[in-house]
Amino acid sequence: MSSSDSQPALIPNFKKLGGLIPVITQDYSSGDVLMLGWMNLAAWNATLERRKAVYWSRTHQKLWEKGELSDRTQLVKEILLDCDLDTVLLKVEQLGDAACHTGRRSCFYQRITRHSVEIVSEPLFDPEDVYD
Template sequence: MNWLDQINWNEDGLVPAIAQDHQTGRILMMAWMNREALELTTTENRAIYWSRSRGKLWRKGEESGHVQKLHELRLDCDADVIVLMVEQLGGIACHTGRESCFYRVFENGDWKTVEPVLKDPHAIYAEHTHE
């Protein structure tokens, strides 16, 4: 059986993919992958996701320059979630300019932002729009 056939894809042909720092174990972000994105990720050795909003493949870093180099790929026990152990080149995984997309903590009935913006998002994307 093909390794891609062993994944329990959802009704849209997607699987959630969690990007985790390969050294610290910190969760950086969550995105979606289809078969092509997952196969290309293993071929190109970098994170490639499926953008539901754009309806196309999204090579992480293609607009920001913040590429995720793949170190290891894991599949959970139900075969319906992928974990990518990555090296976050450029240090910023989140489009908000933070290291991680998980920068809010639930406290006293509300979400509190606990991590700073490391780089202005407008500057991140402006640097790479003229490529």
């Protein structure tokens, strides 16, 4: 993409999965997988424009910029599309200590073993102090 282009020539196939595509979000420096979110075309365009991660909230049926309530913003460093154009990988700089609404660094904090579930990280903040 040249600097004069306003939009990339390649965009995800939003029609394929009914208007939403999964977005895997990864820490740009460490490679840690932080979360899985969803995007529609409006979230995609907002992410490209702002260079901050913007998702579609399936719960609230609206766009949400990561960190708008918690100040734990995700600055987009790199955007990759998979070969089928139906999954996005965002590599981000996670501002703030946690990406998960539970207060943890990553949403993936529950390790499933053959006989148990292990909690592999503790909350870094109390979600009740941040979210109503």
